Amino acid sequence: MDRQDDQGDGSRIDVEVDGADHDQEVATPALTVAFARGVNPGKWARIWNERRPDDELRLVRVDLDEQREVLRSGAVDVALVRVPIDTEGLNTIALFEELPVVVFAKGAALGEHDTVETAALAEEQLIMAPLVLGWADQADTLGFAAPAAPLTSDPEAAIELAASEVGIVVVPQSVARLHQRKDVEYRPIVDLPPVPVLLAWPRDREDEALEEFIGIVRGRTANSSRRSAPAETPAAAAPQQTGKRRKPPKAGSTPGTAAGTSRGAQLAARKAKQEALARERRKKRKGR
Structure with missing residues (x-):
């Protein structure tokens, strides 16, 4: 059975639950997302609708014994899965843990x-x-x-x-x-470990719609969500140089400051002038 969830802003999210009749589908969604029972994908689906109002996002609820199969068979493009799941051949991102x-x-x-x-x-x-x-x-x-x-x-x-x-x-x-x-x-139950929830998709699957959804789940903005996530290394996190050349400092200026504009440069110039005047006065006294 298919259910259409009205988001209140004119957008629509198609939600498919157990027992759906695939023969009645008349349109191919831009992306099909499976979600484990109890996991709520609503926030991410609403952001998708805001960014891509003309592209259908289909949500399919799956149980624990189905989540690996729907990814393997290509029935869905990406899934919000609950561990345990065999992750061989899958890319995964850890999202949160449940009690x-x-x-x-x-x-x-x-x-x-x-x-x-x-x-x-x-x-x-x-x-x-x-x-x-x-x-x-x-x-x-x-x-x-x-x-x-x-x-x-x-x-x-x-x-x-x-x-x-x-x-x-x-x-x-x-x-x-x-x-x-x-x-x-x-x-x-305090002596059982928490249950991780992951975002998972096949390693050989790459397309723009999938990258968009992964970016939404990871919290990237609309301007950056279409790009693949950079490697999370210290080098990648460091700010990059823009390649602009710095202008050489003007004569008499201190590096890192504008010539004649810093308080330190003004005081140094005043001191040098006072010392020059003092030397002139001493010369005049000796000449008398």
């Missing part, structure tokens, strides 16, 4: 503290495979080494089951916020 959280029914014992540790989850029913890093390392101690088949692979459905006190869901915080309900709560 891993556990979602549970409102009023459950897990909500007694502001944070939880994985050990507190050992007796809970895991509704779906966690979408966070580090969980496999904790599986043996938690008793999830050989868990029963997940009840669902859809985060929204899993959180709905959590609301019914069926079990818990472990997801990045943005996913918990996306599917927030009045009958569930979530808490950060």
